[in-house]
Amino acid sequence: MPELPEVHNFKLYFDAAATGQTISGVTVHDDHILRNLPGPAFADALTGRTIVGSLRRGKYLFAHLDNDHSLLLHFGMTGDLKLYQETADRNKFERFALHFADGNTLGFDDPRKFARILYLQDHVAYIQEIKLGPDALDLTLEDWLDAVKGRKATIKGLLLNQSILAGVGNLYADEICYRTRIHPAAHACDLSDDQLTDIHTETVAVMKYGTENAPYYKDYPEDWFWHVWREEGKAGPEGIGEVKVTKVAGRTTYFVEGWQH
């Protein structure tokens, strides 16, 4: 579930669970998601370190350590965090866990193993290296227009492009297109400045709403998002059009044909 608002929620959880904690040990069950260090080296690098804070940018969460290095947590499709004390409470799909000096354990769960966990000496350099764009909440209208005006790509594809803006994923991209009544497969170069401005406005609004009010995607109001119209064939708002499912930018896409143009 992790798009920007969900990762924001992970940050809140992580901060409460881990900030100020000293790592007394690390258990690695499966090092597939550890992308730049093998399990034992990963454990060595973290053991003895204290977590001093965190930074979220888009879907990336950087945990800062007391040696100025960082632990990157990217949750992939199915990453999750769980703080517990008893081993019996460990999640079935925990891939590694940080044990804290106070007796708690923070487990990183990931059934599908698409998460990416990296030990970074310099998180700023890493952000540059992967060309991660500004957080969607901080994206200025100017930067957005500069990045997308005249582009031939679909608007949904651009919304999902993390080097333009960081944090929008498949579900929210559909929501943003729906709200602006723009067809997700519309080419950016065919959209007016007003339409592109609308996209920017709604992107920021949706992300802001998500981070401020709805920590978990199922908790959004019932008249929002997937709750209402993520169902093929359903009549659109005001009885206009009907929901279609297609592929845009390689992702399953829901939109209301006849409502979005």
Next chain:
DNA sequence: TGTGATGTTGAATG
């Protein structure tokens, strides 16, 4: 049993 899933990447293509 087959299918699809909230993400990213790197190869292939235009």
Next chain:
DNA sequence: GCATTCAACATCAC
């Protein structure tokens, strides 16, 4: 070189 698309990744749940 740049922009874009798409298969691949690994596993589970329906």
